[in-house]
Amino acid sequence: AQSVTQLGSHVSVSEGALVLLRCNYSSSVPPYLFWYVQYPNQGLQLLLKYTSAATLVKGINGFEAEFKKSETSFHLTKPSAHMSDAAEYFCAVIAGGTSYGKLTFGQGTILTVHP
Amino acid sequence: EPEVTQTPSHQVTQMGQEVILRCVPISNHLYFYWYRQILGQKVEFLVSFYNNEISEKSEIFDDQFSVERPDGSNFTLKIRSTKLEDSAMYFCASSAEGTTEQYFGPGTRLTVT
Numbered sequence: 599a600q601s602v603t604q605l606g607s608h609v610s611v612s613e614g615a616l617v618l619l620r621c622n623y624s625s626s627v628p629p630y631l632f633w634y635v636q637y638p639n640q641g642l643q644l645l646l647k648y649t650s651a652a653t654l655v656k657g658i659n660g661f662e663a664e665f666k667k668s669e670t671s672f673h674l675t676k677p678s679a680h681m682s683d684a685a686e687y688f689c690a691v692i693a694g695g696t697s698y699g700k701l702t703f704g705q706g707t708i709l710t711v712h713p
Numbered sequence: 714e715p716e717v718t719q720t721p722s723h724q725v726t727q728m729g730q731e732v733i734l735r736c737v738p739i740s741n742h743l744y745f746y747w748y749r750q751i752l753g754q755k756v757e758f759l760v761s762f763y764n765n766e767i768s769e770k771s772e773i774f775d776d777q778f779s780v781e782r783p784d785g786s787n788f789t790l791k792i793r794s795t796k797l798e799d800s801a802m803y804f805c806a807s808s809a810e811g812t813t814e815q816y817f818g819p820g821t822r823l824t825v826t
């Protein structure tokens with residue numbers, strides 16, 4: 599069975615600073631990995647996905663994530679935080695081989711951006 | 714841009730009552746899902762649906778829950794007899810054939826009193 603661990607339930611950065619949100623996964627088969635963002639009182643929006651092509655994945659709003667098999671990690675980064683990035687971010691995994699499978703989510707990381 | 718829609722946005726019901734949560738997936742999508750998020754907890758998978766039948770369900774999805782695609786556009790989640798612990802945000806999602814990404818609706822906040 600697959601699982602996801604997000605290190606840090608809260609991350610606080612200054613506007614313009616690097617954003618780093620950590621995600622580690624476990625999966626018995628090569629996984630599909632995703633980052634979703636949830637703004638207050640809204641649904642989940644897909645930021646980016648890894649599906650065994652390039653290990654560095656670029657997403658919307660300037661975010662990117664790098665798949666590192668040796669570290670079983672899929673950390674989310676953004677070079678320069680913007681106030682509008684304040685939201686909750688979820689890492690999620692689907693076990694490889696079943697593209698339509700269930701998403702297993704991490705517990706989420708709330709990102710706060712200070713002026 | 715096509716999106717998943719859900720109604721109602723907020724439902725308040727009394728314990729023991731039946732509720733139906735409605736979703737309209739993206740029109741050319743074939744896979745449908747329900748997830749829920751209890752306040753302060755992670756998003757949890759409930760059920761997936763394909764070709765008019767359940768593909769997979771979690772332990773949460775017991776006999777009190779059912780899903781249906783009554784017509785070509787709607788996808789519903791029914792809770793037969795609600796409990797206090799069913800209070801949560803319920804998200805519908807859909808995905809297209811041959812793709813991995815699931816697109817989520819805005820959610821229905823269910824409050825059971």
